[in-house]
Amino acid sequence: MLNRTQIKEVLNTMENMYPDAECELTHSNSFELTIAVLLSAQATDALVNKVTPSLFAKYKSPEDYLAVPLEELEQDIRRIGLFRSKAKNIQKLCRSLIDDFNGEIPRERDELVKLAGVGRKTANVVTSVAFGRPAIAVDTHVERVSKRLGFCRWKDSVLEVEKALMKKIPEAEWSDTHHRMIFFGRYHCKAQKPACTECPLLHLCREGKKREKKAAAQ
DNA sequence: CTCCCGATAT
DNA sequence: ATATCAGGAG
Numbered sequence: 001m002l003n004r005t006q007i008k009e010v011l012n013t014m015e016n017m018y019p020d021a022e023c024e025l026t027h028s029n030s031f032e033l034t035i036a037v038l039l040s041a042q043a044t045d046a047l048v049n050k051v052t053p054s055l056f057a058k059y060k061s062p063e064d065y066l067a068v069p070l071e072e073l074e075q076d077i078r079r080i081g082l083f084r085s086k087a088k089n090i091q092k093l094c095r096s097l098i099d100d101f102n103g104e105i106p107r108e109r110d111e112l113v114k115l116a117g118v119g120r121k122t123a124n125v126v127t128s129v130a131f132g133r134p135a136i137a138v139d140t141h142v143e144r145v146s147k148r149l150g151f152c153r154w155k156d157s158v159l160e161v162e163k164a165l166m167k168k169i170p171e172a173e174w175s176d177t178h179h180r181m182i183f184f185g186r187y188h189c190k191a192q193k194p195a196c197t198e199c200p201l202l203h204l205c206r207e208g209k210k211r212e213k214k215a216a217a218q
Numbered sequence: 219c220t221c222c223c224g225a226t227a228t
Numbered sequence: 229a230t231a232t233c234a235g236g237a238g
Contacts, residue, residue, distance in 0.1 A: 025234075041235040047225060048234090081224035085237075119236050139234040158235090182234065191232060192228060 002150045006204045014180040021179040023129045030105040030130035038117040043080045062094035089117030134174040138162045141185030148207035
């Protein structure tokens, strides 16, 4: 596990690598962001961003999503995958926005997770990106990077990973660090082919060292 | 735990 | 061919 000094170095290095890391899902308000994050489950941001321009042009309000048959919405998001459950969740989400939240995306995480298709991770993205409040959304990249570098234990659940990060990172840096970890995971510490040989954190990375030994043995 | 699921990279 | 992608619901 990383000690305090190593954690500071990791945060500094990631800041140097990705000083302007931010949400890459195209959106222009909290409603669009929530829909985009819901759609992004098990799909790449790049693919979601190909679909949302026409989607957001057609559907501008919760009422718009409820005005079409479910099958039509399914076809409009089909390319993203998991389209049947996502379409159903979007309509359920819009229904409860109108019925329970005055048509607005709620700001509290406890309220956000009541929305269909919105779990803790999506709620954290919305609170952080749309409402500018400190949060660490643990997605596949944040989980992988945290475990490879040693912010947490390998067997930790995503909730345990989030708690470990919140404990070890100053609250004022949660949102920036969270986005930098995503960029680091997405573009450098990739799932299939991580760039360990050119990684500035290799000397303190337990997974990187493991991979080095393995490569040397070949 | 399984299921949902198409697009893309390897 | 297989792994992975800003997960969540049942």
